[in-house]
Amino acid sequence: MTERQERTGSKEPPERKKQRSELLLVDVPDVLAEPLAACFAKEDWQVCVLGKGAGLAGVAKRYENDLMTEEAEDVFALEDADVIVAPLIAMTAARLDRLLALAKRQQHLQHIVLFSSADVFSGKAPANEQAQVAPETDAGRLHVRLETLALSWKKEEHLPVTIVRLPELWGEGLTDGDGFFGAFLAAAADGAEGAASSVRIYGAQEFLSARDAAYGVWRAVERDFSGDVLHLGSGQGYGFDSFAGEMRELLPEGTNLPAAAAGRAAETALLSFGLPFLDSAFAYGELGWQPRGDIRDGLRTSVQSFLAHREAMEKAAVTETQRGRLKKLWNRAVPYVENGVGALLMTGVAAFQQGTPVNHAVGVDFNYVYIGTFGLLYGKRQAMLSVAAALIILVTCLMMHGADLVALLYNPIELLHFISYLFVGVLTGYFADCATYERAANAWKERQAQARQSFLKNVYQESVRVKDKLYRQIVNADDSIGRVYHIVRRLDSVEEENLFTQTAAVTAEVLGVADVAVYTVSSGGYYLRQKVRMGELAAARPHSLHVENHPYLMDIFRTQRVFANRALQDDVPDLAAPVVFEEKVIAVIEIYGLDFTQWSYYEQNLLSLTSRLVAASLGRAYRFEQEAAEKRYLPGTRILKGAEFQKVLDELSARRRLTKDNPAALLPVELSGMTVPELDERLSHCIRAEDFAGEYEGGIALLLPDVAGDTLGLVRQRLANVGVETDEGRAVV
Secondary structure (H helix, E strand, O other): OOHHHHHHOOOOOOOOOOOOOEEEEEOOOHHHHHHHHHHHHHOOOEEEEEOOOOOOOOOEEEEOOOOOOHHHHHHHHHHOOOEEEEEOOOOOHHHHHHHHHHHOOOOOOOEEEEEEEHHHOOOOOOEOOOOOOOOOOHHHHHHHHHHHHHHHHHHHHOOOEEEEEEOEEEOOOOOOOOHHHHHHHHHHHHOOOOHHHHOOOOOEEOEEEHHHHHHHHHHHHHOOOOOOEEEOOOOOOEEHHHHHHHHHHHOOOOOOOOHHHHOHHHHOOOOOOOOOOEOOHHHHHHHOOOOOOOHHHHHHHHHHHHHHHHHHHHHHHHHHHHHHHHHHHHHHHHHHHHHHHHHHHHHHHHHHOOOOOEEOOOOEEHHHHHHHHHHHHHOHHHHHHHHHHHHHHHHHHHHHOOOOHHHHOOOHHHHHHHHHHHHHHHHHHHHHHHHHHHHHHHHHHHHHHHHHHHHHHHHHHHHHHHHHHHHHHHHOOOOHHHHHHHHHHHOOOOOHHHHHHHHHHHHHHHHOOOEEEEEEEOOOOOEEEEEEEEOHHHHOOOOEEEHHHOHHHHHHHHHOOOEEOOOOOOOOOOEEEEEEEOOEEEEEEEEEOOOHHHOOHHHHHHHHHHHHHHHHHHHHHHHHHHHOHHHHEOOOOOOEOHHHHHHHHHHHHHHHHHHOOOOEEEEEEEOOOOOHHHHHHHHOOOOOOOOEEEEEOOEEEEEEEOOOOHHHHHHHHHHHHOOOEEOOOEEOO
């Protein structure tokens, strides 16, 4: 069993062997993802990235899927990461729940690192890991709620979550949305005069190299850090005036800084407080971590990287826009170009056929092929253009053979030829346009059907999850509710004999034991008669017990509580529980051969619960027996009717097959002129309370549980002494 299985107590499938440890980055910004991937890859870790961003080509595999999609489940199932890293910044509670729920399924998971910020504190004093959070901004309050949610998962679900609080980061790969630095540079590069409202500006700011942050995470993983919170700070602040001065030197000449940066004197209220510095003494001492990056070099590197990235993005956007325009123009121009080529081809065909588009050898006008082709391919617009081109070719050929243009309009044959061109163009164009409209309609219907199918699939999957959750809560054999349900279902019967059998079977199954005996109490409460037994140790126990000769039985009758043989006395069961009905002990369940691990209060509580449920079922059966006595027995006797006797016979047969013991004998009775009431009177003095008499194969028979061999002969002799003759008995199989 793995350390995580021991920690959670869960029974998970056997782990598969892994050749390389794996790091999974989920929605980590590029400024931090690149150094993290490089740091872990250097130690021969496999790195995977989930979410949109740079490709990290050659370092990591990337899955450009959103965390909330079904594909993300496949990624988590496929990769099985050892360490998962994700930022709390810009995350919602739903996304965090989703992330931690998927992480819980990982077999080899050792660490979940969640990045938070210093916004969770207020004031200027350095804050260590034990400092009380006190956010002053909306972002800080959100981060506090997310941290609390993540740590509650750690406490309740035993997930290895660690919150790593970071200051503002600098490094290569910085983009517009990466904290204060990224927002400030974006506002400056865009030249927005009112950008101060979207940029958090403080009197002092703390900056940390993304490489140092990545190395801090590696040290925490390497040292197997399992604390709730870890601070990684630079240890020094950087004044806003110094920061603004550096930005003016590094940004291109003429770049306008955000309004609050340019007019700091007018923003005194905004700049009257500063972000606290994170105290990293714990990281220094426990992990041996120290920041190495220089803030001035870091600012220069970050600005250059940011500007290069913006320039590359702008060029890519312009190129993509131009490419899109050209592609759009080309797609529009292709049908016209092809139509023009088709017209030139028809002109060449006409010239080859000595000035006519009609081939007299086969009787085909190739202009029909030309018109029909473009009509079927592109619809009526291109069909009409091809009709016009075909008419020009035909008229030109006719005039070359001496025809007059005006006369052609009055020649019915040629006029019909012209109209046939138009007819072919309209007909083929109509078919093509209908097919286009139908494809568009089908595409719309397909999108709607996919949306409905996706909705219904989500509803179905949610209902299945709810059903499975409720089913596991009810019938899971590993929890208390499941055990109660299991016992009640097995004891859902009003047949007393079946209840005794199921009592032994359920007790053995619930407690995981093999040797169980169920004793019934005589009417006076002085003797116990063994009703059902399972296992070799139970078979060796006496069939009858005198209560006064066994102190543990007297204790059970007096206290009506579970007995545990902690003194390890001989000839005493390991556990025994009374079955109490209407404040009276009606049966006793005894267990033998307990394993050492089963000597606990947990097992005693299970046995107590089982005995109480059995008591309720037996009590229900007892009341039913009292109400149905007239239907079960022959009038005025305790002799069962044929159908009821057969039920008892079937139950004893089933018990015999289940317990592999508990023999029973079937003994036919010879009436020899006796009436049934007379036979009942004689039997009442010489058979046991657990024996049965009933109609069987046209006569009366006795069913004797736990009787076989020599005992059967003794029973027959005792019956003969009171005048009841019997035939040879046979065993109940």
